[in-house]
Amino acid sequence: MKTDGVYVDTVGAYIPDRWVSVEQAVEEGLYDEFSVQYGTGLTAAYIADDLPALDMAVSAARQAFRRSAVEVDDLDFHVHCTAVQHGPEGFYAPGYVLRELGASGVPSTDVRQHSNGLLAGIEIAVGQLTGAAGAENALVTAAENFTSPLIDRWTGFGTGFTASDGGAAVLLSGQGGFAAVRAVNSGTLPELEQWHRGEESLLPFRGEDRKASSTMELLSYFNLHVMPLDKCMEMIHDFELNVVHRSLVDAGLNAADLRWVVAANSDSRMIDQTKMQPLGLPMSRSTWDFGKEYGHMGACDMAVSLNHLLLNGMLSPGDHILMTTSASGWVSTSAVLTILEIPAWARKQPVS
Incomplete structure (x- = not known):
């Protein structure tokens, strides 16, 4: 879009x-x-x-x-x-x-x-x-x-x-x-809905003892009984890359035009293999280097990273930013921003 x-x-x-x-x-x-x-x-x-x-x-x-x-x-x-x-x-x-x-x-x-x-x-x-x-x-x-x-x-x-x-x-x-939203696209890959559900009931909680949720247990069940991990990763790769490409095309940009790629704060290899390599970009254009210090804050990562880039003088007018995330469901969204100016509140000494 x-x-x-x-x-x-x-x-x-x-x-x-x-x-x-x-x-x-x-x-x-x-x-x-x-x-x-x-x-x-x-x-x-x-x-x-x-x-x-x-x-x-x-x-x-x-x-x-x-x-x-x-x-x-x-x-x-x-x-x-x-x-x-x-x-x-x-x-x-x-x-x-x-x-x-x-x-x-x-x-x-x-x-x-x-x-x-x-x-x-x-x-x-x-x-x-x-x-x-x-x-x-x-x-x-x-x-x-x-x-x-x-x-x-x-x-x-x-x-x-x-x-x-x-x-x-x-x-x-x-x-x-301070930034123009150039494009936003999303999609759902319902074939992987059960990946984060496992064999859990769809009925509301019925009073039995509840235990701490374990994403890995749910994923393992799905990969063992429904779809192997390599097939899941192949589907996610193609699906998410398509969502990203739609946003780049809508924004009239190529991957090489991007100054920053903002992804969820996670394992560096996960970001490199699923976000950066498919775009042909080095990790130096990702926000992982400081994202690793924050940890994964759910949906907050995108705004926290943008705030960090602004306050630490890491953006200039004309810079293009790709934001890309995904979650269980399997859902994915990407957005492209272009920096128009550095707002007055961000023109200060760098902070952590």
């Missing part, structure tokens, strides 16, 4: 103060030495303890508004993205964010696409900004707190991830901003 007249006005990010290195996690028996020696390159996880994910989303949104000339009262649309449950069953997360911001009467939606959520939310917001809704601005928020007995942040998502807590926000505008 080629997009015209859609801009990134501001971004916001919330990173908890407390972090645990992989070495400390190994010492405490939380992470295994093999994963470190295996060479994932991941260095730490940020931990929010008892701070709710939604409060981090609100903090990130407030920062985005402080950086913008748009007032909260002028907000036209809101999308919130989740990977894990953000409150009691039946609870509506976007309503909490909007209430805390003081944005009453704003239409909203909840996107549950896990790591793919922020880009999926941007795609929805583009429709509001360019379609019949006639919105002038839209807020997309995301946040995660993986501190839960049902989640193992160190090994529950496989050796390629350390799950970090954090919040993020992207404020989009139809009037202007």
Whole structure:
């Protein structure tokens, strides 16, 4: 989908103060030495303890508004993205964010696409900004707190991830901003839906003892009983590359034109083999080098990385950025941005 007249006005990010290195996690028996020696390159996880994910989303949104000339009262649309449950069953997360911001009467939606959520939310917001809704601005928020007995942040998502807590926000505008959204495309590969479900029941929780979720157990079941891993990876490669190519074509760009490729913060080899090599680009054009320090914050990675690039003087007007994510389902979204200017709030000394 080629997009015209859609801009990134501001971004916001919330990173908890407390972090645990992989070495400390190994010492405490939380992470295994093999994963470190295996060479994932991941260095730490940020931990929010008892701070709710939604409060981090609100903090990130407030920062985005402080950086913008748009007032909260002028907000036209809101999308919130989740990977894990953000409150009691039946609870509506976007309503909490909007209430805390003081944005009453704003239409909203909840996107549950896990790591793919922020880009999926941007795609929805583009429709509001360019379609019949006639919105002038839209807020997309995301946040995660993986501190839960049902989640193992160190090994529950496989050796390629350390799950970090954090919040993020992207404020989009139809009037202007520091970056133009050139294209957004997405797709679903339903043949792999069961990959992240295994043999689990589709019925709601019935009261039996619940255990911590293990993505690796679900994947292993699917690969053993339904489809081998090499076939899954082949399908994902072709599917995701097609989504990316559609966005590049819509933006009128070649892969060589990209200054940065922003992918989910994960194992360096995963990013290299699934994102960079298919595009013929070196890892030096990926955001992995600092993403490994943050860990994987679910849908937040895209905005957190963009915030980092801006605050650390790593962007210039004219730079093209590809953002690409995927998640269980199997869903994938890609977006292409072009930097128009460096906003005033980002013209400061580098920060970590």
